[in-house]
Amino acid sequence: MNEVIRKLLLLQETDRKKRDVEAKLAAGGSRVDAVRAKLDRHRALLDEASRKAKEAGLIERQKFGQVDEVERKIRDVQLLLNRASSNTEYANLKKQIAGMGADRSILEEEALQQATLKEQREREAKVEQDRVAALTVEVEREQATWGEDRKSLDAELSALGAAREACRQGIAPTWLDRYERILASGRFPVLVPVVELYCQGCMMEHSIHDVTRAFQAAEVVVCKSCQRMMYAETL
Numbered sequence: 001m002n003e004v005i006r007k008l009l010l011l012q013e014t015d016r017k018k019r020d021v022e023a024k025l026a027a028g029g030s031r032v033d034a035v036r037a038k039l040d041r042h043r044a045l046l047d048e049a050s051r052k053a054k055e056a057g058l059i060e061r062q063k064f065g066q067v068d069e070v071e072r073k074i075r076d077v078q079l080l081l082n083r084a085s086s087n088t089e090y091a092n093l094k095k096q097i098a099g100m101g102a103d104r105s106i107l108e109e110e111a112l113q114q115a116t117l118k119e120q121r122e123r124e125a126k127v128e129q130d131r132v133a134a135l136t137v138e139v140e141r142e143q144a145t146w147g148e149d150r151k152s153l154d155a156e157l158s159a160l161g162a163a164r165e166a167c168r169q170g171i172a173p174t175w176l177d178r179y180e181r182i183l184a185s186g187r188f189p190v191l192v193p194v195v196e197l198y199c200q201g202c203m204m205e206h207s208i209h210d211v212t213r214a215f216q217a218a219e220v221v222v223c224k225s226c227q228r229m230m231y232a233e234t235l
C-alpha cells in the first residue's frame with residue numbers, strides 16, 4: 001500500500017478511537033445530567049406536595065376550631081336554659097341549641113373529611129420525600145462513578161491527542177490539510193476504499209481512470225458524491 005495512504009489510515013484509526021472516547025465522555029455527562037434533572041423534578045414535586053399537606057393541615061385546624069366554637073356557643077345557650085323565665089324562651093333556646101347542634105354535625109363531618117385529606121396529602125408528600133432521598137443517593141453515586149470514568153477517559157483522550165500528533169508527522173500538507181478539512185466538516189471516515197469502481201463511503205460508481213488515480217495515490221482523489229478521500233488497494 002502507498003505510504004501516504006498507510007499513514008493517513010493510521011491517523012484515521014487514531015481519530016476513530018478519539019471519537020469513541022469523545023462520545024463516551026458526552027454520554028457519561030448527559031447520564032449524570034439526566035439523573036440530576038429527575039432529582040430536580042421530584043424536588044419541585046416534593047415542594048408542591050409539602051405545600052398542599054401544610055395547607056390541608058391548616059384548613060383541618062380551622063375546621064376543628066369552628067367545631068369548638070359552636071360547642072362553646074351551645075354550652076353558653078345551655079346555661080341560659082336553666083335561667084329561662086318562660087316556656088317560650090325555653091322553647092326558643094332549645095330550638096337554637098338544636099340548630100347549632102346540626103351546624104356542629106356538619107362542621108364535624110367537614111373537619112373529619114379534611115383530616116382524611118390532610119393524611120392523604122401527607123402520605124403523598126412522604127412518597128416524594130422518599131423519592132428525593134433515593135434520587136439524591138443515585139445522583140451522588142452517578143457523580144462518583146462518572147468522576148472516575150471521566151478521569152480515565154480524559155487520560156485516554158490526551159494520550160490519543162499525542163498519538164494523533166505523531167501520526168501527522170511525515171504526511172505531506174496537501175494530504176493532511178485535505179484530511180483535516182473533511183474531518184472538520186463532520187464526515188467520518190474521511191478516507192474510504194474504492195472497491196470494484198464503487199466508493200465504499202457512498203457506493204457511487206467511479207470511472208476506471210479515477211480508480212487508477214486513487215490506486216497510484218500520487219494526488220488526492222476525492223469522491224464526487226460524498227467528498228471523501230478515496231484509495232484503492234487493487235485495480
Ligand SMILES: [Zn+2]
Nearest residue numbers: 199202223226
Ligand atoms: Zn463516495
